[in-house]
Amino acid sequence: MLDIQVVRQQGSFRVDAAFRTQNAGITALFGPSGAGKTSVINMVAGLSRPDKGRIVVEDRVLFDSDRGIEQPPEKRSIGYIFQDGRLFPHLTVRGNLTYGMKLTPHRRRYIGLDQAVDLLDIERLLDRRPAKLSGGEKQRVAIGRALLTSPRLLLMDEPLSSLDEARKEEVLPFIAKLPRAFLIPILYVTHSVNEIQRLADTLVLMKAGKSIAAGDIHEMMNRIECQSIIRSDAVTTDAITDWRTCRDTSIS
């Protein structure tokens, strides 16, 4: 279960997002660039602090401004796959993969190195350095590195956006496998309709820092009002009324 309510003022930009999901699987944060999607997951990861709010993953309260709770990122058990990979350039692929794994107590691990290497098909890359990897390989290693900390939630910030079409097809199936293979929820930031159709179970629509609607992906896609927003790729939409009706009719 994810329960996220965050408010944060960043200069003149205000992030005010609240949503809740019950099931595991992939929850897509969907909206145009600048909608505050990355800001939200940075707060979930603990890399930035909400001015106000509450972040609960399963039964663990990671942040609660009213109760003065704030877990540092290293205590949250949240894996983060960044848009740009962020592999450590001074370590080999193996060193990258095991960096967080070694910091995870044995009893908490649910995946081992061999299993992750198999799953992501990165065996032959193990002794290389990140500088020698292609974009798709980098992202697979980044997924492995985060997964090997045995996280209770995975955050993905447009993990495919820096890849060309062929590389996207190379990484997408691996991401699709994760929720069933490990029963971990994934919070997935994207502005691609194709990706939400292929990956998402739950959809959270964001615009101008606000979460405006949330619900099951099929229901959301079937609602005419929401559809027009999603189809317009949410980038240039000026259909304010559609936004309103979409929000009002979707399940909260």
Added chain:
Amino acid sequence: MESLSLTALEVESLRLSLWVSGWAVIGSLPAGIAIAWVLARFKFPGKILLDGLVHLPLVLPPVVTGYTLLMLMGKNGHLGSLLQKTIGLSFSFNWKGAALASAVMAFPLLVRAVRLSIEAVDQGLEAAARTLGARPLRVFFSVTLPLIMPGVLAGVILCFARSLSEFGATIMFVSNIPGQTRTLPLALYSLTQVPGGEAGALRLCIISVVLALLALVASELLARHLDRRLKG
């Protein structure tokens, strides 16, 4: 051939120089990295002042730095007498004083090199390490430090070379005592003050040039090597 071999006094000054410079580097490295870190990462009132203070020895006449050290760290200086009383550490007229003078003079070069490399570190990598379960201290030693290593090594070599060539602050602070504070440049200076010292002065002069050049070449080669390693 005889004119090429060093006299015992010259060998002593060379050995002392290497010793003093080595300790100057070792002593100033932790503080150098810490201050570079603070200057690179934080905004605080008085930052310009701290920055200025660190760089002061670069622009002050070395004699002024030496004299300040003498007043502050000498036997009768506030800090000097305090250190003498509390931990029995004395900087007056011994090699430790020479090392301190060298360290202060070379400090700006060290801080500058390290600071530039810290500023070049992608803080996103540090954030990534945090999400992988590393506490800030571990992040520093396992991610930041390896990434700034080229800058640290360049700073160390520059700092060492600068220490080898330190003259003004040293002679002012700890005088020119054979075996204690008469480092290579001071020995060279002394040789020029006595009749028949020209050959010795020339030998020390050549050694100084060779050492400095070696340091610069080593620093460049090292930087290239590390750069290649990082780029795969």
